[in-house]
Amino acid sequence: MNTRMISFSPVDAWFFRDGRPYHLGESGQTDVQSLFPPHAPTVIGTVRAALARGQGWDGRGAWNNDLHSTLGNGAHDIGALRFTGPFLTRKQQTLLPVPLHLLGGLRELSDAVRWTPTTFLAPSETALECDLGNVRFPVPLNHPKEGQLKEPAEMWVTVDGYSRILRGESPEQDSLFHSDQLWKTESRVGLARDHASRSAEEGKLYSPSFVRLHKEVQLAVWVDGIPDDWTIPDLNTFGGESRLAHCETEQSERPLPEVPADKIRESGRFTVSLLTPMLLPSTATGQQTHPQPGETLHSLSGAKIVSACVGKPIRIGGWNSVHREPEPLLAYLPAGSTWFCELTRPDALDSLLKMHGQTIGDKPDHGFGQIVIGAWPTSKGDTL
Amino acid sequence: MKTMLYGLLAESPIHPGAGQSTGFVDLPVAREAATDYPVIVGSGMKGALLGMARDHDWDESQRNDVFGKHDNAGGLLVSDARLLLLPVRSLTSSYMWLTCPHLIDRYDRDRKRTLDSDDQLQSIVLEDVAEQPPQYLGPDVGELFLEERQFARAGDLPDGLIETLIPLFAHDKASARLSKQLVVVSDDSFTWFARYGLPVNARNILNEKNKTSKNLWYEETLPPDSLFYCLLAERSAGALGKVNELFGKRPYIQVGGNETIGHGWFALSAPQEGGTQ
Numbered sequence: 101m102n103t104r105m106i107s108f109s110p111v112d113a114w115f116f117r118d119g120r121p122y123h124l125g126e127s128g129q130t131d132v133q134s135l136f137p138p139h140a141p142t143v144i145g146t147v148r149a150a151l152a153r154g155q156g157w158d159g160r161g162a163w164n165n166d167l168h169s170t171l172g173n174g175a176h177d178i179g180a181l182r183f184t185g186p187f188l189t190r191k192q193q194t195l196l197p198v199p200l201h202l203l204g205g206l207r208e209l210s211d212a213v214r215w216t217p218t219t220f221l222a223p224s225e226t227a228l229e230c231d232l233g234n235v236r237f238p239v240p241l242n243h244p245k246e247g248q249l250k251e252p253a254e255m256w257v258t259v260d261g262y263s264r265i266l267r268g269e270s271p272e273q274d275s276l277f278h279s280d281q282l283w284k285t286e287s288r289v290g291l292a293r294d295h296a297s298r299s300a301e302e303g304k305l306y307s308p309s310f311v312r313l314h315k316e317v318q319l320a321v322w323v324d325g326i327p328d329d330w331t332i333p334d335l336n337t338f339g340g341e342s343r344l345a346h347c348e349t350e351q352s353e354r355p356l357p358e359v360p361a362d363k364i365r366e367s368g369r370f371t372v373s374l375l376t377p378m379l380l381p382s383t384a385t386g387q388q389t390h391p392q393p394g395e396t397l398h399s400l401s402g403a404k405i406v407s408a409c410v411g412k413p414i415r416i417g418g419w420n421s422v423h424r425e426p427e428p429l430l431a432y433l434p435a436g437s438t439w440f441c442e443l444t445r446p447d448a449l450d451s452l453l454k455m456h457g458q459t460i461g462d463k464p465d466h467g468f469g470q471i472v473i474g475a476w477p478t479s480k481g482d483t484l
Numbered sequence: 485m486k487t488m489l490y491g492l493l494a495e496s497p498i499h500p501g502a503g504q505s506t507g508f509v510d511l512p513v514a515r516e517a518a519t520d521y522p523v524i525v526g527s528g529m530k531g532a533l534l535g536m537a538r539d540h541d542w543d544e545s546q547r548n549d550v551f552g553k554h555d556n557a558g559g560l561l562v563s564d565a566r567l568l569l570l571p572v573r574s575l576t577s578s579y580m581w582l583t584c585p586h587l588i589d590r591y592d593r594d595r596k597r598t599l600d601s602d603d604q605l606q607s608i609v610l611e612d613v614a615e616q617p618p619q620y621l622g623p624d625v626g627e628l629f630l631e632e633r634q635f636a637r638a639g640d641l642p643d644g645l646i647e648t649l650i651p652l653f654a655h656d657k658a659s660a661r662l663s664k665q666l667v668v669v670s671d672d673s674f675t676w677f678a679r680y681g682l683p684v685n686a687r688n689i690l691n692e693k694n695k696t697s698k699n700l701w702y703e704e705t706l707p708p709d710s711l712f713y714c715l716l717a718e719r720s721a722g723a724l725g726k727v728n729e730l731f732g733k734r735p736y737i738q739v740g741g742n743e744t745i746g747h748g749w750f751a752l753s754a755p756q757e758g759g760t761q
Binding site (some may be wrong): 111112113153158159160283284285286287288289290293295298307310312313314315333334335336337341342343344346424 | 485487501502503504514516517518519523525526527528531535538552555556557561563564566586593594597598600715717719720721743744759
């Protein structure tokens with residue numbers, strides 16, 4: 101069985117609600133924002149339903165028990181399927197979220213004011229005593245002569261551009277995209293009409309913000325475990341309000357930037373960045389604990405964390421289509437979060453490098469917690 | 485998934501409201517965010533279909549089965565109605581039906597995914613060049629003036645384009661005019677007309693006693709003869725068949741605002757069918 105890339109193109113516009121209520125007749129239904137890109141559970145559910153349809157499921161009720169071994173059963177059992185992504189693609193190029201240890205500033209380019217990379221963050225030489233103990237906080241390697249340093253909010257980079265970042269180099273400007281170059285939000289207004297009076301019903305006005313992708317922008321997910329003879333229908337519902345997506349499938353390797361193994365081998369230091377949100381494992385009491393400086397990052401034994409740039413937790417749930425109710429929201433570390441690590445056992449390097457592109461944390465089969473390994477940026481040799 | 489593609493030819497001005505004002509027009513039409521093309525959103529189309537079902541005395545269980553209810557999705561999937569031809573007035577001739585390479589390409593892709601159609605139209609390259617009059621493809625009328633803009637002819641329409649559009653027309657007499665009135669301009673020029681070339685009507689409420697104005701407002705509409713198309717699909721078998729029954733006797737649908745002043749009427753073409761059951 102090979103990895104298949106499934107690409108979704110909108111027929112018109114899409115809507116992926118966040119965890120806030122979105123019910124007929126409830127108050128607060130103005131400017132209901134759509135998430136984008138949707139999180140893995142939404143995409144996984146769509147793919148599983150589409151595969152089931154391809155195997156004869158009529159779209160209603162439970163699918164045939166024969167499909168459980170491949171597609172799983174219910175919201176959490178995904179059978180034999182393994183997912184990577186979802187990621188945006190533009191003109192067939194995969195785009196990945198820019199890691200948070202690359203800072204930039206707003207610069208006027210020919211077409212617009214855009215975020216451009218300025219410097220990397222790296223752990224400071226001296227530790228600072230704080231409530232976490234003595235910690236080497238990340239500091240910028242260079243300070244711009246003017247302007248402020250901003251994190252790469254809503255910025256995406258091609259795989260080649262990401263490879264440069266992992267080497268500690270600046271990505272080319274044409275490999276970087278802000279979300280407004282990929283999609284636009286589209287405010288819509290809806291109402292319920294009283295059929296007899298032909299007037300709007302009281303309290304039934306609502307205004308969701310849909311997402312409309314630009315030309316040649318798609319959403320893609322890579323799936324392992326689909327039997328070779330299974331097909332996916334061309335047209336499927338995707339996200340809220342039963343909007344439609346056109347699906348194309350092709351054999352394709354998972355997109356992965358290059359790991360700068362030589363640089364890491366030379367320095368004994370490396371960065372670990374999340375390509376997809378990570379669900380921190382829970383303790384027996386149900387608490388999630390953040391990896392702290394001096395500790396080992398999950399599944400990466402032989403190295404210790406020195407410092408980190410971790411974004412604010414995001415809350416991801418999903419929709420349980422069997423029970424027709426939302427899944428509970430859980431806190432995830434956002435994509436782009438980066439840890440700075442040092443080897444504690446030089447012989448562990450090879451096994452650590454093998455983790456490049458693998459997943460850490462909970463729900464790895466859903467594609468959560470996919471990591472890439474890069475070199476610690478240094479002011480020496482950087483092209484920023 | 486079984487699918488159908490319907491053409492929608494405007495028989496009257498159409499006002500698919502945006503619900504928010506952006507400029508001097510108090511009530512603009514809804515537009516796609518990324519392109520600024522006028523659009524009739526899927527929820528509006530679906531609501532119009534539901535209204536038709538009520539007019540045809542469908543009972544509640546029939547309606548819920550096809551259109552869904554509060555906690556259960558229905559069997560019918562409705563896309564946005566997408567613009568394909570926009571009537572624009574001309575100084576030198578009758579009005580022209582305007583379209584552009586992007587809209588034709590989009591329609592081609594929609595046909596491919598809806599109807600599993602392999603007969604692709606040839607792609608059109610038409611770009612405006614600075615300091616030269618913009619160009620058009622279409623019937624030879626020499627210099628073409630559309631609104632206040634002048635266009636130079638660059639050639640004939642692509643082969644097969646008119647034949648591809650004909651199934652979207654409910655009326656043969658209307659589609660017979662395509663060869664004389666269909667014009668392709670560049671994407672940028674079309675966007676200009678989509679933004680600034682729609683009719684804007686002033687409306688007024690008069691004081692009953694002294695006939696002075698109590699309220700004046702401006703609203704944007706899509707002109708009659710605008711051509712849209714809409715994709716319908718079914719989540720569960722039978723939904724499309726039921727909707728087709730609605731159109732069987734009288735293939736007209738009212739969409740959007742101003743119903744009581746005659747706006748919003750579309751003539752539906754015969755459906756083009758595709759997909760699998």
